[in-house]
């Protein structure tokens with residue numbers, strides 16, 4: 756495998772089965788109980804802003820974006836991001852995040868939030884959202900609620916419970 760063989764492209768329905776397998780491998784069955792998953796259940800993700808990395812015909816990594824709302828604020832939520840084990844630590848995850856952020860900005864989205872590790876996402880332009888500003892439908896370590904602001908002031912408008920923008924509220928049970 757050479758990094759030169761890895762290509763990046765918007766995902767299509769043809770990638771779905773492989774993306775599911777990558778997320779199963781990375782997060783296991785517990786992924787369905789995660790706070791971000793509950794929000795993503797509320798509606799579709801944005802195919803045009805979600806990207807895969809491929810090696811030949813094989814999908815080796817995926818990042819998805821979903822429109823969310825919280826109070827008056829609107830944003831995208833990034834995730835899941837997962838890279839096949841044999842392709843980790845080659846810069847593929849960082850590249851997928853960079854592509855997704857750039858396309859989100861071009862599409863006019865004001866902010867991108869996620870639940871993730873600050874040591875990984877901080878250098879990619881994400882900062883902690885002030886504790887208590889937003890809430891998730893499942894408990895989340897507040898230190899892992901991060902945001903990348905595209906338009907000044909956009910993150911401050913995100914308040915209260917985060918939901919899918921289509922309005923189908925996640926059930927917190």
Ligand SMILES: CC(C)(COP(=O)(O)OP(=O)(O)OC[C@H]1O[C@@H](n2cnc3c(N)ncnc32)[C@H](O)[C@@H]1OP(=O)(O)O)[C@@H](O)C(=O)NCCC(=O)NCCS
Pocket residue numbers: 781782836837838839842843844845846847848849850870871872874875
């Ligand atoms: C996390 C993940 C997406 C990173 O993708 P990747 O392509 O392997 O990472 P990159 O090559 O872009 O970056 C590698 C660097 O990130 C670091 N890194 C990886 N995961 C990290 C984490 N959770 N926290 C801090 N740093 C991390 C690596 O140590 C490496 O550091 P280095 O450049 O100093 O050597 C990948 O390891 C993965 O799929 N993990 C399982 C699923 C997961 O945890 N997804 C993130 C959910 S928030």
